[in-house]
Amino acid sequence: MGDFFKRYRIIVLAVILLIGTLLLYSSNLRNQGATTLFERTVLTLSTPLQKGVDVFTEEVGLLWNNYLWLVDARQQNRRLIDQNRRLQSELVAVSEIRLENQRLRRLLDFVDKIDRPALPARVIAEDLSSWARTVVIDKGSEVGIRDGLPVVVAEGVVGRVIKTASNSARVLLITDASSAIASLVQRTRTRGVARGLGGNLTLDYAKREDNLQIDDLLVTSGMGGVFPKGLVVGRVVLAEQGSFGLFQRVEVSPAADFSRLEEVLVLLDEKS
Numbered sequence: 001m002g003d004f005f006k007r008y009r010i011i012v013l014a015v016i017l018l019i020g021t022l023l024l025y026s027s028n029l030r031n032q033g034a035t036t037l038f039e040r041t042v043l044t045l046s047t048p049l050q051k052g053v054d055v056f057t058e059e060v061g062l063l064w065n066n067y068l069w070l071v072d073a074r075q076q077n078r079r080l081i082d083q084n085r086r087l088q089s090e091l092v093a094v095s096e097i098r099l100e101n102q103r104l105r106r107l108l109d110f111v112d113k114i115d116r117p118a119l120p121a122r123v124i125a126e127d128l129s130s131w132a133r134t135v136v137i138d139k140g141s142e143v144g145i146r147d148g149l150p151v152v153v154a155e156g157v158v159g160r161v162i163k164t165a166s167n168s169a170r171v172l173l174i175t176d177a178s179s180a181i182a183s184l185v186q187r188t189r190t191r192g193v194a195r196g197l198g199g200n201l202t203l204d205y206a207k208r209e210d211n212l213q214i215d216d217l218l219v220t221s222g223m224g225g226v227f228p229k230g231l232v233v234g235r236v237v238l239a240e241q242g243s244f245g246l247f248q249r250v251e252v253s254p255a256a257d258f259s260r261l262e263e264v265l266v267l268l269d270e271k272s
Contacts, residue, residue: 116228118265119143121151124168126261133176133196135159137264140167148226150267156232156255157181157220158264169266173258174233175199182223183233185216194218194233194252201234203250210248212239218252228267 125136139145141164151158151171159179163170172179175196183194183203190210192203206212216236222229238251 114228114267117268119145119268121145121169121264121266123261123264133159133173133179133198133258134162135171135173135261137169137171137266138167139266140165140169142166144268145169145266149269150227150231151264152231152267153256153261153264155257156234157227158256158258158261160226161266171264174201174256175254175258181227181233182221183218184221185210185212185236186219187216188212191221192250197251200237201252201254203236203252204247206248206250208241208246208248212236212248212250214239 119139121137121139123135124138127134137151145161145164147161147164149161151160157174159171159173159176161169162172173196174181174194175198177196177198179196181194182191184191185203185206188210190206190212192206194201194203201218203218214236216239218233218236220227220229220231220233232255234252234254236250237253238249240249242248
């Protein structure tokens with residue numbers, strides 16, 4: 001303690017003197033009406049100190065208020081970010097519902113055009129490997145689905161059911177190599193069999209003398225007892241007559257977009 005006073009004795013004495021002067025000034029101020037030379041001197045000396053204290057107090061107050069404002073702004077920013085993320089998630093969900101409703105509306109419009117009971121189903125799995133083209137739907141034998149029933153979308157033919165379980169069924173797509181559909185070209189009435197090529201279809205047994213053209217529409221002929229007549233299969237993208245042989249080479253692009261297959265219709269038996 002002695003070392004402290006020795007080191008800072010001038011500062012300590014100055015502080016004591018200042019405090020004592022202020023106390024004396026306050027006592028004289030209460031007991032006298034006129035301002036003395038001593039009081040004026042004290043006022044002159046203490047005014048800069050008081051201004052400094054006021055400025056310091058004001059700056060500290062502003063700093064504290066700004067700090068509190070920044071803390072509050074940061075919290076509000078976090079809340080706004082969380083709210084924005086939640087709203088974006090809800091917007092995505094609403095968009096998905098809207099798109100699904102549009103697809104289902106097209107399916108319902110298609111059902112109204114065909115004279116046959118249909119059951120909507122959702123695609124829940126797919127197998128698009130190089131040796132198989134199948135999908136799995138979420139409806140099965142419990143709701144009347146059996147092997148051989150045709151599966152369609154509003155744009156055209158999808159395939160036929162090949163395996164059923166109680167709550168699911170596997171559908172063979174028309175692009176599978178083992179798929180075959182009795183078809184005809186709508187414009188020329190040329191008959192043939194549409195077979196899968198993995199991505200597109202080929203129309204086998206189309207007579208060479210028939211004048212097929214690019215973009216001709218291929219529909220089901222109703223032969224074979226699986227697909228009703230008049231369902232869209234696809235459009236001709238290649239027609240080569242060749243110089244010999246009985247049949248021409250015809251390639252067809254399927255009407256259904258299998259890369260975006262989500263909801264389908266299973267055409268039930270007419271007695272269902």
